[in-house]
Amino acid sequence: DDFDALITTDQxxxxxxxxxxxxxxxxxxxTTSWPRIRNHASLVVQALNELRxxxxxxxxxx
Numbered sequence: 372d373d374f375d376a377l378i379t380t381d382q383x384x385x386x387x388x389x390x391x392x393x394x395x396x397x398x399x400x401x402t403t404s405w406p407r408i409r410n411h412a413s414l415v416v417q418a419l420n421e422l423r424x425x426x427x428x429x430x431x432x433x
Contacts, residue, residue: 375394375395375396376395376396376397376398376419376422377395377396377397377398378398378400378415378419379397379398379399379400380399380400380401380402380403381399382399382401382429384397384399385397385399385427393425394424394425395424395425396422396423396424396425396426396427396428397426397427397428398415398418398419398422398428398429398430399427399428399429399430400415400430400432401429401430401431401432402431402432404432407432408432410432411432411433414430414432415430418430
């Protein structure tokens, strides 16, 4: 089954939206620094591969 995913840097999203009512998976990147995200893109890919509909994940970058 296919589903949508939302990738964002909005760390307040879980407090602003009712994520349980949604069927999309949400990944929050805990930095807005593109160089850090780009250097650790494999972490984002791994999180996408493990994401399930309605789930929520936060990625902290080294």
